[in-house]
Each structure stands twice: as structure tokens, then as C-alpha cells.
Amino acid sequence: MPDYAKTKKPDVKLVILGDMNVGKTSLLHRYMERTFKDTISTVGGAFFLKQWGPYNISIWDTAGREQFHGLGSMYCRGAAAVILTYDVTKWQSLVELENRFVSLTDTANSDCIFAIVGNKADLTDTRAFAVEPEENGTEEKEQGPRASSSPAAPPKGHKQVSREDAVALYSRILQYKLLAEETCLPAERMCFETSAKTGYNVDLLFETLFSMVLPSIRRKEAQSDSPTVDLEECREVKGAKPGCCT
Amino acid sequence: MSVKAFELVPAVERDLLMGDKARINIECIECCGKHLYVGTNDCFIHHFLLEEHTTPKGKLAFSAQKLLHKYLGLKKPVNELKAASALERLIVLCDNSVTVVDMVNLEPVSSGGARIKGVVSFCLNENPVNGDPFCVELGVIATKRRTVQIYMVYEDRVQLFKEVSTPEQPCAVCLDGYFLCLALSTQYMILNYSTGASQDLFPYDSEEKKPIVKRIGREEFLLAAPGGLGMFATAEGVSQRAPVNWSESVLGAAVCFPYVLALDEGFVTVHSMLDQQLKQTLSFRDGHILQDFEGKVVLASTKGVYVLVPLPLERQIQDLLTGHRVEEALTLAEGARRNIPKDKFQIMHRRILQQAGFIQFGQLQFLEAKEHFRKGQLDVRELISLYPLLLPSTSSFTRCHPPLHEFADLNQLAQGDPEKVQRCKLFLISYLREARSTEGANGCREDVDTALLKLYAEASHESLLDLLASENACLLADSAPWLEKHHKYFALGLLYRYNSQDDAALQLWVKVVNGDLQDSTRADLFDYIVDFLSFCPNLDLVWKYAEWALQRDQKVGVQIFTRRAVSDDQTDQMNPDAIIEYLHKYQQATVLYLEHLVLERRLQKEKFHTHLAVLYLDKVLGLLSQSPTLTQEVTEAREQLQNLLKESNLYRVQLLLGKLQESELLLERATLHGKLEEHDKALHILVHQLKDFPAAEAYCLWASASRNQEHRQRLFHLLLGVYLDSDAPGDEHTVAAVDLLNRHAGMFDATQVLCLLPEGWSLQLLRPFLSGALRGAMHARRTSQVALGLARSENLLLKHDRLKYRGGPVVVSEKKGCQLCHNTFTEPDCVCLPGGVPVHTHCAAQRARDSPRKRQSTNPSNHT
Numbered sequence A: 001m002p003d004y005a006k007t008k009k010p011d012v013k014l015v016i017l018g019d020m021n022v023g024k025t026s027l028l029h030r031y032m033e034r035t036f037k038d039t040i041s042t043v044g045g046a047f048f049l050k051q052w053g054p055y056n057i058s059i060w061d062t063a064g065r066e067q068f069h070g071l072g073s074m075y076c077r078g079a080a081a082v083i084l085t086y087d088v089t090k091w092q093s094l095v096e097l098e099n100r101f102v103s104l105t106d107t108a109n110s111d112c113i114f115a116i117v118g119n120k121a122d123l124t125d126t127r128a129f130a131v132e133p134e135e136n137g138t139e140e141k142e143q144g145p146r147a148s149s150s151p152a153a154p155p156k157g158h159k160q161v162s163r164e165d166a167v168a169l170y171s172r173i174l175q176y177k178l179l180a181e182e183t184c185l186p187a188e189r190m191c192f193e194t195s196a197k198t199g200y201n202v203d204l205l206f207e208t209l210f211s212m213v214l215p216s217i218r219r220k221e222a223q224s225d226s227p228t229v230d231l232e233e234c235r236e237v238k239g240a241k242p243g244c245c246t
Numbered sequence B: 001m002s003v004k005a006f007e008l009v010p011a012v013e014r015d016l017l018m019g020d021k022a023r024i025n026i027e028c029i030e031c032c033g034k035h036l037y038v039g040t041n042d043c044f045i046h047h048f049l050l051e052e053h054t055t056p057k058g059k060l061a062f063s064a065q066k067l068l069h070k071y072l073g074l075k076k077p078v079n080e081l082k083a084a085s086a087l088e089r090l091i092v093l094c095d096n097s098v099t100v101v102d103m104v105n106l107e108p109v110s111s112g113g114a115r116i117k118g119v120v121s122f123c124l125n126e127n128p129v130n131g132d133p134f135c136v137e138l139g140v141i142a143t144k145r146r147t148v149q150i151y152m153v154y155e156d157r158v159q160l161f162k163e164v165s166t167p168e169q170p171c172a173v174c175l176d177g178y179f180l181c182l183a184l185s186t187q188y189m190i191l192n193y194s195t196g197a198s199q200d201l202f203p204y205d206s207e208e209k210k211p212i213v214k215r216i217g218r219e220e221f222l223l224a225a226p227g228g229l230g231m232f233a234t235a236e237g238v239s240q241r242a243p244v245n246w247s248e249s250v251l252g253a254a255v256c257f258p259y260v261l262a263l264d265e266g267f268v269t270v271h272s273m274l275d276q277q278l279k280q281t282l283s284f285r286d287g288h289i290l291q292d293f294e295g296k297v298v299l300a301s302t303k304g305v306y307v308l309v310p311l312p313l314e315r316q317i318q319d320l321l322t323g324h325r326v327e328e329a330l331t332l333a334e335g336a337r338r339n340i341p342k343d344k345f346q347i348m349h350r351r352i353l354q355q356a357g358f359i360q361f362g363q364l365q366f367l368e369a370k371e372h373f374r375k376g377q378l379d380v381r382e383l384i385s386l387y388p389l390l391l392p393s394t395s396s397f398t399r400c401h402p403p404l405h406e407f408a409d410l411n412q413l414a415q416g417d418p419e420k421v422q423r424c425k426l427f428l429i430s431y432l433r434e435a436r437s438t439e440g441a442n443g444c445r446e447d448v449d450t451a452l453l454k455l456y457a458e459a460s461h462e463s464l465l466d467l468l469a470s471e472n473a474c475l476l477a478d479s480a481p482w483l484e485k486h487h488k489y490f491a492l493g494l495l496y497r498y499n500s501q502d503d504a505a506l507q508l509w510v511k512v513v514n515g516d517l518q519d520s521t522r523a524d525l526f527d528y529i530v531d532f533l534s535f536c537p538n539l540d541l542v543w544k545y546a547e548w549a550l551q552r553d554q555k556v557g558v559q560i561f562t563r564r565a566v567s568d569d570q571t572d573q574m575n576p577d578a579i580i581e582y583l584h585k586y587q588q589a590t591v592l593y594l595e596h597l598v599l600e601r602r603l604q605k606e607k608f609h610t611h612l613a614v615l616y617l618d619k620v621l622g623l624l625s626q627s628p629t630l631t632q633e634v635t636e637a638r639e640q641l642q643n644l645l646k647e648s649n650l651y652r653v654q655l656l657l658g659k660l661q662e663s664e665l666l667l668e669r670a671t672l673h674g675k676l677e678e679h680d681k682a683l684h685i686l687v688h689q690l691k692d693f694p695a696a697e698a699y700c701l702w703a704s705a706s707r708n709q710e711h712r713q714r715l716f717h718l719l720l721g722v723y724l725d726s727d728a729p730g731d732e733h734t735v736a737a738v739d740l741l742n743r744h745a746g747m748f749d750a751t752q753v754l755c756l757l758p759e760g761w762s763l764q765l766l767r768p769f770l771s772g773a774l775r776g777a778m779h780a781r782r783t784s785q786v787a788l789g790l791a792r793s794e795n796l797l798l799k800h801d802r803l804k805y806r807g808g809p810v811v812v813s814e815k816k817g818c819q820l821c822h823n824t825f826t827e828p829d830c831v832c833l834p835g836g837v838p839v840h841t842h843c844a845a846q847r848a849r850d851s852p853r854k855r856q857s858t859n860p861s862n863h864t
């Protein structure tokens, strides 16, 4: 049976939330297509399927616009991981996470993991700005302007949100979820600063999350271990190792 | 971005419905097979028969025939119509009540019993949980506040089954299994009417904008969402597909897999459920109703009815492929998997994959193309046939029709760009190699291998030889001219060989070696041919080409024979005698061959040994007769001869001796005499003629090498005798004799020597010999003394043992019994067992006769 990623049911769901314009679509685009290109403000939502070893992970890009806010809960239903995204140059985008988006995750799995991501780090952080351009032969696919091809002007954006602010938000989220901080993943591992433009930390973000949700996939699989044999499902779970296909 | 997925075809024209009555509007429609029902605002139901036909121009058209119309007598609009075809009933909502009428005559069934009052809206469960085929399940929004009811409709009655209350006023409903999907005034929700469990979906202001709730499949619904979105939601409240983007003014939606259609004020939009993209927009003014009925999408304005006819999937896919939209085409095809019978799908899918592959091939996206070819199980010949002249002329292949691609051939595809052509060829090489190693070449191996051979030859690819040397199906007739054209004569020879035409192969190769043909594939082609002949089982061929090979180079050519296994069979053409006979013209080759037989194979045959010795000798004599003599070569040749004469015992000595008699080859003669045990003659030659004393000594050692000490002593004495021979006295002989004695003291019997030596020799002269002899004698004496001592001590030990075993005196008396038979002794004769136990002589003899094992077991005490 040939494999059609498009017709396969995803094994696990990951959702990206955040105010409009923080760069959710750009992040996903950077990760999936390895480029940064012009986006239009997302309408409703969109999703991508990512093959991660033997697993299919669906990643939902949501619309940050107020108008679509009501759909958030539905997207989050059954999610194994939620990426809460803000813009490091906009304090309000972090505030909005707390005001509007955290409550949407009530419908996510009880063991859902949270990542707080400050995007556009290239505007404030020299390290994120000077990321090496990728050399994996995807040049043909590129349509938009390239991060590295822009004239090298040092970052001059004003950083409005510090990492500490994000860490503090992370603990407040755990409080909100009535989770004891010690039993959860530590904030240092769950707060990221990224740049969709240069690719800074983008792979790290997604791949860290994928490897963290793997247990969740395994559990789901164990639960659905019915006596009926699924002939189409012929994956080798034993040798499964994340990160082998992109 | 557009595809033509649907075509708008008029079904019922205005005048057929309402003539010129301007105020009459269509309110609702129902379509069931060919039957179309239209409800109007003047309380009529119209029943049409809709026939599909094709116009002479090949267009699809409908002709509607009005069967009946019926006035319901309420002066209210007919709000909804739903057919229950299994019951042959039409369910009608008019004036807030549901009635059930006969599908054919539109007459109400049974009075009163089949009626539901107080209904705002209703829906039919298309996926009912109860399995009764003669019962239809209705979900009803009642006029009663915040209530949804479930009714069962039978042929002639209606029965309330369940009533559930909702948190808010519902305004649209859809039913699937136990799941009610409801639009409430501020949100959508899913309600399980069996368990009462509910699941909020998302907020929506139904007061402000008309909600849409549309079942699209098992437990999945399509809902109008804020911002003009079409949201998908499952009964669990999860969205499995990304939303589609409608306009804010969307009025209605329908599904016709894989498309979602939506109607707004000016357009019908078509989105794909597979990639959520907008695929088609049809302009349509005054749209009023858009609904799908068992796959048929019906669109109505207030005055007329139209059908949106989906274009055949294949056609849509072909359109996409024509536009090079490979991904979309594949998505569409794969999305339709479930809607098409499996074998039909597979054929279609394969073809699309192949076409997709060719599109990508045309764009030189080889990786993607290969993947699609592989998945589509492309007949490799389709690809090969793109490359001019690669397919064998005998190939039965014809390209698939209709064609899979638009290219005539590679040149057209590459538009004369040689670099592109080159890349395409490299791709084909890798593709064919893979096809060979998998099932891909099944059924057309000849075509594949021949094509690969041609590609390799053209590119001077190193794998050409590997291909020909391994199992292959290259067609000779087709490949040969190609290989010739590219001067791959060596390869062509291999191909001939593979086709069991060794003679043709050899002819070709010989021409290359002779320089008649040019092919630099193998610099060592001559060696290759010789090697080939040395294994060639066809002896006629071997004889045929051996001549040429020997003429070219005897040294290499003779390997044809030397590498062959030696046959002893005299009837075999390849027996050594026959070969030597054959080789006689080629002296060098003969020598090499004999050397091979005698020295390497160690064949013990007098004939060969003699022959070789004679040839060696002839060579030496030949060299010697030249002037000036080539010292170096003479030395080498003589060494060869001497070695053979010394090592071999098989050649005919007399014959050689005869040949040597006249020559000055004294050393050889001495050796020959040695072989005849004529040592005195030999030594005489060495000492008197050759005057080579070291050679004389070496002779003694050689001639006695495998013999005993005495023989050696005899030879040395002989030599000494020759030195001391008074007939030919001379100082040098005396010196030689002294040296011999002094150097080989151990080889002589000193006493004999002393008798022989002339009186006058000084002791000092013979000091080394004498002291050596003395030392030898001393050594011998001491050694024998040691041996004597050791023998004595051994003897003593034995004696000691004997005494020990004998012990003290043996007392025998009449009272004492024999240990073996326990009888008393009557005579003094007795035998003592070890330990001094006396027994009867006859008992001891008896015991000795018994087997040792038996003896041990009968008398274990004897061990001690």
C-alpha cells in the first residue's frame, strides 16, 4: 500500500497560538519549507502534516485575528502540545497570550505541554540575526526574500519582552492549570526565542516539542492496541527514532 | 489556480414552474433519483421527472417533464421537502407542521396520524442508528422554546422518540447517528441525544447571520463560522481539516467530494476539501438554494432550478496535469480513492502518477519523477522510448495511448541543449540500473539491457564491461552496430562471447591487437586473449588462434598451454606430447613449455627431461658458437643446464654425454659422469682438466648428498687420491690436498689418510687436519664412554629392580597353600609372583594364559 501522508490520520496534534502578526505562519513556514516568505494574515486556520520518523504529526496554524478567536478552543481540542507565540518587540503580544489565548487551551489534552515562544528575535538579538543561512538545496523553492540576503544591518529593534517575562508567564500558566511546577517540564526548556526570518532556534523548537510529545503518541498507540490487526499500519515502532526524515 | 470542476446546467426553466406569475418563488427543493420536487411560496409542490441527455454538441443537458403539482391548501409557503424513498413518502414542512405525503400522487397518507405540529425546522438522519429500513429518523426544532425532538416516521404514522432540551434556542439542526449538530443563537454545539452529552464547538451569532449546518460524512459536519469561514468539525468537536474561506454573505453549502460548494449573493465557489484551496468560481445571480442530493448538486434561484454537474474526475485531473499542477492532480486523485472501485482507481492512479512523473521529468526534477514512475509502476520502455534509437528495433513496444506526455523525444524535450540531454541520459542510466535490480524490468529485460548497453557505450561508462560480464539480456543484433559505432570492440567481443560466439569475439579482438581496429579499453588485450584461450574449451579455436599468439609473442603465447590443466590422456588433443609436437616451430615456447612440465609440474617423464636438457644444451652450444660470446648469457644458460643435469635423474645421460664429448663444457660432463657413478672420471675432469678444486669439493658434496657417510668418505678419499696421484704431481695439487684435508677433516678416516700421505709433509702443514681428526676421535671416544656409562647405570638400575622384586627367601612348605589354587605345595618347584608370593608353576602358567582383565578381577590383591 503506498503511503499518502495526506490521507493518513495524524497521530498527534500540535497547535500554534498567538496574537496576529507575531509570526506563527512564518514560523511554520520556516520549519516546513525552510524559507521565509511574505505571508498574509491567516484566515481561520491551516494545518500541515509532518512526518516524524514513523509518526504523522499535524501542526495547526491558527489565526490570531480577534474575529477567529472563537475557533481556538476547537483547534486545541485533543492537542498534545501548544506553542504560545509572542513578538519580542511587542509587549502587548505577551499580554494577549495571557488574556486571550491561555484559556483556549482548556480543551487540550490533560497532559498537554506548553512552549512559550518569542519570535522575531532577529530584530533584537545579534545571535539570532547572524544565523548561518541554510545550505540544504532548497533554493529552487524559495520565493520570498532571503533572511541572509538582506543587507546586513545590525538589529536595532527594541526588545520589549525579556526571557524572564516569558519564564514568569510559563509559571503562571502552570498555576492556572493547577500544575505543580516541579512535576512539569522546566521553564528553561520550554521558553524559546526564535526568528522565522533567519531560522534561529526554529528547528530546535519543533524538534524539542516533537520529542517531548512522543510519549503521548506511544500512549495513544498502546491504548488503541485493539485485537483487530490494522493491515495498513505496518510501521516499526521498535526502531523508531525521531528526527530521521524532513 | 482554477480547475473546471463543475458545469452549471439548467434543469427546470421558469415558465415550466410558474409561467409569468411574478410573485411565485421557489422555497425549497428535493431531488431523489430522477425525481425533482419543488416547493413554492404559494403552497404548491411541483413534481418533475428530470432526464439527463447529451446534446449533439456533446454537452450534458436536462429535460424536465412535469408530472404533477399539488396545492397543499394552506396559503403558506412550503418550507422544506425531504424524500424518504424507502417509504415512498415525501416529508413536507409547511405552516409549522410536518406532513407526510405519497411520493407519487402527493396525497397525504392517513389522515391526522402522520403529522407533527409546532415545527420550526427539521432534518433527516442520513446515518440512523436504528437499523429499520422502513422508518426514517427526523430531527426537529420545535416551536417550543429550547427543544429538539427526534421523531420516527413510518409509512403511515409518525412517532415522537426523544425530546432533548438545549441551553439556547436552536435555529438549525443536522443529525448523524446519535449526534445532533445544532446551531444555537450564540454558538454551535454537538448533542448526543442518547446520552445527553454535549460538546461546544465555537461561538457564532446566529441572530446576525444565518448559520449553516451541513453533514458532510460520517460524524463530520461543515459549519459556517465567523469571518465567512467554512469550518469542519467532527462529532467529538475536533477539526480534522483546515477551514475553507467563503465570503461573509454565504447562503448555503453543499458537498460533492472532494469539493465543498458555497453559494453567496453573486457566486458559487468551489473549494477542495483536500487542500482547502479555492478551485472554481461560478458567477450566479439571485442564488437562493444550494443543496446536494446523493451526490447531485442542485442550485436554485427563486425562479429556476439548475444542476451543478461535476466534471469527470479524470477530466479534472487531466486539466490539472495539463497545467502542470502535479501536486493538486495527485491530491485530487488520491482523495477520490474511496469513491472509486479499487481496480479502477488503481489504473487511474497509476496513469496519473506516470503522467506526473513525466511532467517532472520534463522539468528535469529527476528525483520526484523517479518516485512517481516507481509508484506508478511505469513501463520502463515508456521512458526509454523518449531517447532516440535506444529501444531495439525488434522491440514490440508501442507507447501507451493516449500518450502519457507531450514529448516526441528527448531532443524536443531538451530543445537542443546538450547539457540537458546529458543529464537526462545520466538519469536514465541510474533509472535503468535500478529497474534491473528490482522487478521493474520484468518482461522487457532485453529492451532494458540493450538500452543500458547503448547508454554506457555512448558515455564510455565503466559499467559497460560489468554489464556484459554479468548476466544480461542485451540483444546482439541491435547492440553490435552500436558498439562498433562507438569503437567498443572489446565490449562487443564480450557480447559475442556472452552469446557463445567466441570465434567472432576472438576475430574482433585479434584485429584490435593487430591495430586494424582502434579500441583502447584494454591495454593488455593480448594477454587477455591468451588467458581466454588458455581456458577456452573449444580446442579448434585454441589451435586456430594459438598460431597467431605464438607468432606474436612466444613467451606470452605459450601460456595458452601452460595455464591449461595437463592431460595425461594420450587421445586428448591437449596432451603434452601433442603440444610439444605442435610447438616445435617455436623454440622459446617449447623450452618454456618443457620447463613448465619438468620444473613446475614435476612431470616424471624421461622424454621431457631429456628434451629439455638437450634444448638447454643446444642453447648453450649455440651461444658458445657465437662470436663474440655473450658471457652473461652463456653463464645463465649454463646455470640452467647445470641445474637441470644435477636435479633431474630422468634424462638419458649417455645421450647427453655423447653430445657433450666434443665440447668444452667440462663441469657438465663431470656432472654427467657423476650421474653414472663414474666419480673418478668426474673428479679427474674437474681436477686435471678444469683444475677447479672448489668445484671438485662441491662435486663430492653434491654426489653424496643423499647418500650415507661412508659414500661421502669414499668420494673425499677419491678426491684426495686424485690430488696425490703421483702420475700428475704438482704443487697446486699438494696445496689442494692439504686444503681439502684441513677443511674437511671430518670427512676422512685419519688413519687411512696418514698411510697415504707422503713422508715429507710437515706436521705443521696438516695441523688443522690432525687436530680436527684428533678432536674427532677424542669426541667419538668420549661419546662412547658416556654411552657406556649410561648403559652401565641402566643395567644397574635393572639389577636393583630385579633384586627388589625377588625379595627375601621364599618359604614353601606343605602347610602353605598356593595363592592361586589354594592347594598345598607337594614339591619345592614354585613360581614367585611379584612381592614374593609362591604359587604352583602350573597355576602361574594358567594365570598367564588368562586375560589380564580377568586376572585382575579374580585376584585384585596382586596389585600391591
Ligand SMILES: Nc1nc2c(ncn2[C@@H]2O[C@H](COP(=O)(O)OP(=O)(O)OP(=O)(O)O)[C@@H](O)[C@H]2O)c(=O)[nH]1
Pocket: A018, A019, A020, A021, A022, A023, A024, A025, A026, A027, A037, A038, A039, A040, A041, A042, A043, A062, A063, A064, A065, A119, A120, A121, A122, A123, A194, A195, A196, A197, A198
Ligand atoms: N523580522 C521578523 N519578521 C517576522 C518574523 N516572523 C514573521 N515576521 C513578519 O511578521 C509579519 C506577520 O507574520 P505572520 O507569520 O503572517 O504572522 P501570524 O502570526 O501568522 O499572523 P496571523 O496569521 O494574522 O495570526 C510578516 O510581515 C512577517 O514577515 C521574524 O522572525 N522576524
Ligand SMILES: [Mg+2]
Pocket: A024, A025, A026, A039, A040, A041, A042, A061, A062, A063, A064
Ligand atoms: Mg498566520
